[in-house]
Amino acid sequence: MKLPARIKESNLPQAAIICLLIVVSIISVRGIGALQFLELSAYDYFLTMKNRGAEPDPRIIIIKMTEEDIKKQGRWPVTDAVLADLLKRLLSLEPAVIGLDIYRDIEVPPGKKELLEVFSQQPIITVKKIGDEKDAGVAQPYMAKNQELIGANDILVDPDGVIRRGLLFLDDGQTVYSSFALLLSLSYLSGQGVSPEQAAENPEYMKLGKTTFVPLKPEDGGYAGIDARGYQYLIDFRGGPFKSFTLTETLNGSIPNDALRGKIVIIGATAESIKDFFFTPLSKAMTSDKLIYGIELHGLVLSQLLRAALNGEGPLTFITEKYEWAWIFLWALIGIVLGLRLRFLSRLFFSIIGGLVILVVFTYYIFMRGLWLPVAAPVLSFLAAAAIVTAYLSYKEKADRSMLMQLFSRHVSSDVAEAIWRDRDQFMNNGRPIPQKLTATVLFTDLKGFTSISEKMDPQTLMDWLNEYMDAMAKVIIIHKGVINKYIGDAVMAIFGVPVAKKTYDEISSDAINAVECALDMGDELKRLNSSWGQRDISTVHMRVGIFTGPLVAGCLGGSQRMEYTVIGDTVNTASRLESFGKEGVEHNFSTNPCRILIGEATLKYLGGRFVTKRMGEVSLKGKEEKIDVYLVTGHTQRSEHVQ
Numbered sequence: 001m002k003l004p005a006r007i008k009e010s011n012l013p014q015a016a017i018i019c020l021l022i023v024v025s026i027i028s029v030r031g032i033g034a035l036q037f038l039e040l041s042a043y044d045y046f047l048t049m050k051n052r053g054a055e056p057d058p059r060i061i062i063i064k065m066t067e068e069d070i071k072k073q074g075r076w077p078v079t080d081a082v083l084a085d086l087l088k089r090l091l092s093l094e095p096a097v098i099g100l101d102i103y104r105d106i107e108v109p110p111g112k113k114e115l116l117e118v119f120s121q122q123p124i125i126t127v128k129k130i131g132d133e134k135d136a137g138v139a140q141p142y143m144a145k146n147q148e149l150i151g152a153n154d155i156l157v158d159p160d161g162v163i164r165r166g167l168l169f170l171d172d173g174q175t176v177y178s179s180f181a182l183l184l185s186l187s188y189l190s191g192q193g194v195s196p197e198q199a200a201e202n203p204e205y206m207k208l209g210k211t212t213f214v215p216l217k218p219e220d221g222g223y224a225g226i227d228a229r230g231y232q233y234l235i236d237f238r239g240g241p242f243k244s245f246t247l248t249e250t251l252n253g254s255i256p257n258d259a260l261r262g263k264i265v266i267i268g269a270t271a272e273s274i275k276d277f278f279f280t281p282l283s284k285a286m287t288s289d290k291l292i293y294g295i296e297l298h299g300l301v302l303s304q305l306l307r308a309a310l311n312g313e314g315p316l317t318f319i320t321e322k323y324e325w326a327w328i329f330l331w332a333l334i335g336i337v338l339g340l341r342l343r344f345l346s347r348l349f350f351s352i353i354g355g356l357v358i359l360v361v362f363t364y365y366i367f368m369r370g371l372w373l374p375v376a377a378p379v380l381s382f383l384a385a386a387a388i389v390t391a392y393l394s395y396k397e398k399a400d401r402s403m404l405m406q407l408f409s410r411h412v413s414s415d416v417a418e419a420i421w422r423d424r425d426q427f428m429n430n431g432r433p434i435p436q437k438l439t440a441t442v443l444f445t446d447l448k449g450f451t452s453i454s455e456k457m458d459p460q461t462l463m464d465w466l467n468e469y470m471d472a473m474a475k476v477i478i479i480h481k482g483v484i485n486k487y488i489g490d491a492v493m494a495i496f497g498v499p500v501a502k503k504t505y506d507e508i509s510s511d512a513i514n515a516v517e518c519a520l521d522m523g524d525e526l527k528r529l530n531s532s533w534g535q536r537d538i539s540t541v542h543m544r545v546g547i548f549t550g551p552l553v554a555g556c557l558g559g560s561q562r563m564e565y566t567v568i569g570d571t572v573n574t575a576s577r578l579e580s581f582g583k584e585g586v587e588h589n590f591s592t593n594p595c596r597i598l599i600g601e602a603t604l605k606y607l608g609g610r611f612v613t614k615r616m617g618e619v620s621l622k623g624k625e626e627k628i629d630v631y632l633v634t635g636h637t638q639r640s641e642h643v644q
Helices: 009-031 036-050 067-073 080-091 112-121 180-190 247-251 294-311 321-341 345-368 376-411 414-422 450-454 459-479 505-535 570-580
Strands: 060-065 097-100 126-128 150-152 165-171 176-178 196-198 206-208 211-213 231-234 243-246 264-269 436-448 483-488 491-496 542-558 563-568 595-600 611-619 628-636
Touching: 009 321, 009 376, 036 345, 036 376, 060 067, 060 247, 060 294, 067 247, 080 097, 080 112, 080 247, 080 264, 097 126, 097 180, 150 176, 150 180, 165 180, 176 180, 180 264, 180 294, 206 294, 211 294, 243 247, 264 294, 321 345, 321 376, 345 376, 436 450, 436 459, 436 505, 436 570, 459 483, 459 491, 459 505, 483 563, 491 505, 491 570, 505 542, 505 595, 505 628, 542 570, 563 570, 570 595
Parallel strands: 060 243, 060 264, 097 264, 126 150, 542 595
Antiparallel strands: 165 176, 165 231, 196 206, 206 211, 436 491, 436 542, 483 491, 542 563, 595 628, 611 628
């Protein structure tokens, strides 16, 4: 498998470990519910966007008891007589079904007889509250004798105080009750020939018309360990606002004769003093003007059940936990790849923004089609992966750069140092240069008669004199793109063509030319130094230079505490022997030119006739069996500003 550009194989094991740790951490954090608030916030936003432009459900009519109605009645709750009168007037308008969302576990005189009479003649659906460990609930209406027409109007509230879940069934430990909205829907749907049945895929699931309702589980969607008792599902909050009439309007006969015919009528209170209101995902900023009353909530749930049964608009579905883990892992992996591939923070920043946009847009697209994917968990895994990998690589690169600069920065020019860093992938692995075989040019220098000169100087003068010489020579080497490999007493070893391997003839030729140019300029610099030393009554010196081009092995020697970049091979030995060859036996006038430069034929062939050379013959170098042609370099055939 070919890796994307800029991704090093050496980083993959660490990246894989980081990815797994992030995924495990995110899944663990999500499992304890720490991300539930973020997931539900994203859910609320998506649901709000989805509900824009939703049409009201004309099948549902609200009869509301407002604050003004209560003032006119002079009391709350309204008496049984008023309630009986209200029901009679509504029944006369021929609605399909009437639901009374008002607790009536005890009588409110006067009017008990009239209310009992109404309930004995007409099937009216009423409510009771089952309650839980914290709430004792409310008993069933005293006037309702048919248990099948009594629904539970319990409402599930999420930890953040928002209503998102609805109930089809719930029980009190002994009896299973249908919800108020479900009873209303079943009564209405029976006229459409629709009734509940067991789902073919699972007999424990209820199928209502065109939709099978799959019970909500504790970890579904963005939830983490919710109480999923009963038969729960997610409310879509579509269908409102509903057409409504007040209690006063109804009692005054102000409702048109055909306004309720064939409709579902829900009676309930909307007076603020009763405090029967809730927050929903559509309650932006949780302000009081965005509250929804209990009667309206039941209407929205009822509308959803009707649409599910008749139109197939089922509630949101979810992927399994394993697929959620895979979804989180996928985005962690994408973050890892971005962190590995993009080295520039600006590119990484815009790529991360683009990735987040893609993630959110895709999740919303899937949400619009009925599937709730986690959002916060993959976002965090994506961001954490990209950030941690980037931080890790940044730390590693700082360490690598520090090591490289420690090896090279003081011995090469700044642009060569930057080139080394830029192309580090070619020769760096696990924080140290990769040993490599390459073709380079090696230059050795040594001072003629240094021993006798040094004996005449005191230690401080000697070191000052030698440092002045070395500093001048080092600057010349660096200018010509050479790497100062080491200082050995008065000798200097420099390499041209490392550490980034040169592969083409032109590249190798450029290094050889730079080395010879460097040697000639070192001679010119030595002339200047000798002139300065002569004026200060300091001994002058002569210099020998040996240059050879050929294959060698480059790499690091040493341990973690002290490491040195060096080259080894016959090319290095040959260059050293050329520097010391003949010493006094080679024809050279040191009085006119204090620098003698010897090169091998292997170097000469790369020089392209740029320099004046004199063949010294085929000679045997110390320690070498094969003879080589040696040439003395005396100057330029043409002055070249060659340094590249």
